[in-house]
Amino acid sequence: xxxxxxxxxxxxxxxxxxxxxxxxxxxxxxGTPSTEILEAFSELGGQAQWSPNEKVALEVAIGAAxxxxxxxxxxxxxxxxxxxxxxxxxAYTGVQGALVIVSADDPGMSSSQNEQDNRRYAVAAGVxxxxxxxxxxxxxxxxxxxxxxxxxxxxVLLRMTTRVCHSYTVVRPRPPVAPPPAPHFERDVxxxxxxxxxxxxxxxRLREKLDAIAQWNETEGPNRVVxxxxxxxxxxxxxxxxxxxxxxxxxxxxxxxxxxxxxxxAMREFARAHGRTIVVEEGDPYLAEAALAAGLAxxxxxxxxxxxxxxxxxxxxxxxxxxxxxxxxxxxxxxxLCPGCPHRSVxxxxxxxxxxxxxxIGCYTLGVLPPFNALDTCxxxxxxxxxxxxxxxxxxxxxxxxxxxxxxxxxxxxxxITGLVEAVYNPPATxxxxxxxxxGTTAMTGMQEHPGTGRSLDHGRAGKVIFxxxxxxxGMARPVVIDPTVDTARFxxxxxxxxASGALRVIVARxxxxxxxxxxxxxxQALKQETCLVPIE
Amino acid sequence: xxxxxxxxxVVIAGLGGQGALKASDIVADAAFRSGLEVKxxxxxxxxxxxxxxxxxxxxxAEVFSPMVPPGEADFLVVLAPSQVENNRWQLRPGGRLIxxxxxxxxxxxxxxxxxxxxxxxxxxFLDLPExxxxxxxxANLPEKVHAMNLDAFQKGRQAAAGLSR
Ligand SMILES: Cc1ncc(C[n+]2csc(CCOP(=O)(O)OP(=O)(O)O)c2C)c(N)n1
Ligand code: SF4
Numbered sequence: 188x189x190x191x192x193x194x195x196x197x198x199x200x201x202x203x204x205x206x207x208x209x210x211x212x213x214x215x216x217x218g219t220p221s222t223e224i225l226e227a228f229s230e231l232g233g234q235a236q237w238s239p240n241e242k243v244a245l246e247v248a249i250g251a252a253x254x255x256x257x258x259x260x261x262x263x264x265x266x267x268x269x270x271x272x273x274x275x276x277x278a279y280t281g282v283q284g285a286l287v288i289v290s291a292d293d294p295g296m297s298s299s300q301n302e303q304d305n306r307r308y309a310v311a312a313g314v315x316x317x318x319x320x321x322x323x324x325x326x327x328x329x330x331x332x333x334x335x336x337x338x339x340x341x342x343v344l345l346r347m348t349t350r351v352c353h354s355y356t357v358v359r360p361r362p363p364v365a366p367p368p369a370p371h372f373e374r375d376v377x378x379x380x381x382x383x384x385x386x387x388x389x390x391x392r393l394r395e396k397l398d399a400i401a402q403w404n405e406t407e408g409p410n411r412v413v414x415x416x417x418x419x420x421x422x423x424x425x426x427x428x429x430x431x432x433x434x435x436x437x438x439x440x441x442x443x444x445x446x447x448x449x450x451x452x453a454m455r456e457f458a459r460a461h462g463r464t465i466v467v468e469e470g471d472p473y474l475a476e477a478a479l480a481a482g483l484a485x486x487x488x489x490x491x492x493x494x495x496x497x498x499x500x501x502x503x504x505x506x507x508x509x510x511x512x513x514x515x516x517x518x519x520x521x522x523x524l525c526p527g528c529p530h531r532s533v534x535x536x537x538x539x540x541x542x543x544x545x546x547x548i549g550c551y552t553l554g555v556l557p558p559f560n561a562l563d564t565c566x567x568x569x570x571x572x573x574x575x576x577x578x579x580x581x582x583x584x585x586x587x588x589x590x591x592x593x594x595x596x597x598x599x600x601x602x603x604i605t606g607l608v609e610a611v612y613n614p615p616a617t618x619x620x621x622x623x624x625x626x627g628t629t630a631m632t633g634m635q636e637h638p639g640t641g642r643s644l645d646h647g648r649a650g651k652v653i654f655x656x657x658x659x660x661x662g663m664a665r666p667v668v669i670d671p672t673v674d675t676a677r678f679x680x681x682x683x684x685x686x687a688s689g690a691l692r693v694i695v696a697r698x699x700x701x702x703x704x705x706x707x708x709x710x711x712q713a714l715k716q717e718t719c720l721v722p723i724e
Numbered sequence: 725x726x727x728x729x730x731x732x733x734v735v736i737a738g739l740g741g742q743g744a745l746k747a748s749d750i751v752a753d754a755a756f757r758s759g760l761e762v763k764x765x766x767x768x769x770x771x772x773x774x775x776x777x778x779x780x781x782x783x784x785a786e787v788f789s790p791m792v793p794p795g796e797a798d799f800l801v802v803l804a805p806s807q808v809e810n811n812r813w814q815l816r817p818g819g820r821l822i823x824x825x826x827x828x829x830x831x832x833x834x835x836x837x838x839x840x841x842x843x844x845x846x847x848x849f850l851d852l853p854e855x856x857x858x859x860x861x862x863a864n865l866p867e868k869v870h871a872m873n874l875d876a877f878q879k880g881r882q883a884a885a886g887l888s889r
Contacts (some may be wrong), residue, residue, distance in 0.1 A: 194756045194764075297767045321763075321790070354790035355752055355764040426790075433788040499793035516794075517810040519776025520739060553773065 195358045197351040200322040201289060202227035203358070204329035209366045211256035214244040216601065217632040218263025219298045220352035221291035225261055229645050237635060237644045240601040241266035245273045245288065252282035253379060254370040257333055264292040264305045265567065269602070275312045276381055277342050279389040284367065285336035287329060289345045291352050294469045295496035300548065300567065304470035309344045309447035313393050315400050316344040316447040317409070318425040322356040328444065330361070331409060337367070339396045348469065350426045350496065401448035409444030410453060420461030421506070422454060422474060422485065427467050430502040438506070446474065451481045458483045467505055469497045524553045529626055529698035532671040533593065534559035536679040542591045545578060547571030549595035549631045551624050562593070569602025572610065572621050579615035587617040588686055594621065597629035597637040600652060610691050611661050618690040620682065623654055623666070626700035627707055634703045646710040658693045666693035731784035732850065733792040737811040738803030740774045743839035746864060747801065748779035750843050753860035755783035758852045765790035776807060799849065801842050822846055827883050837876035844880020
């Protein structure tokens with residue numbers, strides 16, 4: 188029996204709705220703050236799986252939705268950059284079942300490399316977008332997203348933010364709904380095979396769907412008005428709505444839930460009815476620019492509120508038109524590599540050898556901090572290997588020979604493999620060294636499995652990609668595997684040797700993440716017991 | 725301490741791995757079980773690497789923002805001595821600081837229970853029924869550590885008895 192009132196994070200609420208809404212398949216790649224959605228969906232009994240990266244995850248979900256099933260695909264904001272290619276074209280093809288794509292944005296960058304505002308993607312790709320403000324709406328909008336997706340046969344973007352994903356608020360779940368028809372394949376090449384002759388009419392169909400959804404959004408969309416003084420109106424969406432209600436109890440508020448395509452009619456009417464209308468939103472001035480372009484008389488926030496998260500205090504300042512510099516919050520203690528973290532030994536060696544280190548994203552990015560100061564670049568996942576190659580191509584040989592790429596195990600599977608293919612195809616004259624930091628888990632985002640661990644999302648047995656075999660299959664020398672914490676001198680000499688060789692080399696520095704060691708042991712033990720129970724034929 | 729129609733604002737601060745988030749789970753759950761509107765917000769992600777962690781819990785009849793507005797915390801519970809000064813700005817004038825030294829670690833069965841002990845101190849200043857606190861502790865921690873944490877919770881309540889209201 189489901190309780191009638193639950194305290195859930197936004198992520199958990201999405202999972203609960205997906206489960207109750209008969210989502211057949213959940214795919215994704217871990218990324219704060221989206222990771223817990225699939226984990227919770229799996230715990231609720233849903234079929235959830237980590238893909239090697241977001242592009243793959245979205246494509247698998249598209250296949251499920253083509254077959255008439257309901258699918259959800261989750262990722263952090265930068266994940267949608269990786270998945271942008273399928274996104275833009277699945278908007279054209281449309282879907283048979285339902286496809287809800289969750290983009291978890293991170294304004295303020297609590298743990299991200301940028302604070303891009305993915306509402307722009309909804310516009311660019313031409314997909315409807317829902318923006319929940321709390322866990323109840325995360326729950327409701329997931330179900331609504333499924334409805335919209337099935338009704339208009341279009342993928343839907345559920346755009347969340349860190350505060351919505353990770354805040355716990357009260358959710359009242361709905362009674363169970365009837366399941367959709369069982370998946371089956373129907374051949375429909377005009378809608379599924381995007382050769383130009385099919386894609387041209389598909390683009391026209393997409394715009395027609397968006398027009399129809401815009402119409403619907405005007406009167407039946409998940410938008411509402413909170414009555415208030417005629418002197419002051421606020422147009423807002425997502426978490427900003429909560430800050431607005433607290434910062435100004437008198438203002439009238441138009442809260443938008445479906446923010447693409449926008450209900451310009453309702454917005455115009457609201458703006459007309461109020462003396463001043465201020466748009467309050469986190470991140471880019473997306474709503475404000477759209478409103479201004481549509482000729483609405485609205486005020487937008489001062490530029491400085493484009494940076495970072497909003498809170499009640501900042502919203503008060505926006506409403507008062509204050510643009511003076513803000514008080515700085517005293518800094519806390521920055522994160523650092525755990526004491527005993529295996530990455531420490533690697534960065535100690537690279538520092539002592541004076542390497543130029545093309546880094547990547549994961550716990551090991553913290554190698555940039557003292558006492559190591561041993562990471563020199565970090566752009567996006569996968570860029571460790573490839574930026575290293577670029578450096579090698581143009582630096583003078585004596586400098587080029589010091590360039591090393593480091594990449595985590597999960598990141599290597601995500602987007603490092605193509606980098607090695609590039610190295611084989613376009614090798615720098617001085618060769619190159621890549622060190623795969625294999626700590627047996629996706630540590631950064633909270634210890635998720637990946638194809639290199641040999642265990643699935645729920646820690647069951649799965650196929651395992653063997654890095655040594657993979658590297659060798661590309662025609663490179665088989666990588667040396669070493670535990671960098673055991674014999675630090677040997678590790679250091681291996682690195683020097685590889686650098687001096689002038690060849691393409693890979694070293695696998697293999698030692699489990701300290702915080703994951705006991706978990707990994709218990710998963711493996713459970714799997715061993717399972718195999719023992721299988722009857723022998 | 726605050727009239728029931730007002731929102732109670734609690735900020736819990738510590739270092740990654742100290743259980744600040746667990747403590748805030750327990751506070752939020754106790755308020756939730758008391759039938760109140762509750763919101764809890766935290767920034768995690770890189771917290772396992774020992775950096776500063778804070779979690780906000782707000783409850784009352786109606787709560788909007790999940791984050792305690794700057795300088796409006798009624799209570800600031802701090803688990804690490806090093807995290808007191810950088811978080812003091814979160815307190816409202818007259819708000820109460822609950823620092824780690826309020827409960828002597830050597831009175832606890834494990835120093836890992838400090839988070840629950842300080843939640844115990846906090847509980848003495850809130851009018852949430854004790855049974856809901858106990859249920860929240862049981863629901864948020866594995867069974868084998870229930871006894872030591874319930875003990876720590878009581879130690880916290882006792883420590884609070886000596887403080888001014
Ligand atoms: C495109 C993209 N997806 C997801 C993330 C979130 N993320 C950052 S690092 C990382 C993987 C870290 O795992 P690994 O490479 O094994 O390094 P570790 O943290 O274990 O040291 C993830 C999933 C991201 N930054 N970019
Ligand atoms: S969580 Fe694991 S990989 Fe990350 S810093 Fe700690 S020990 Fe290292």
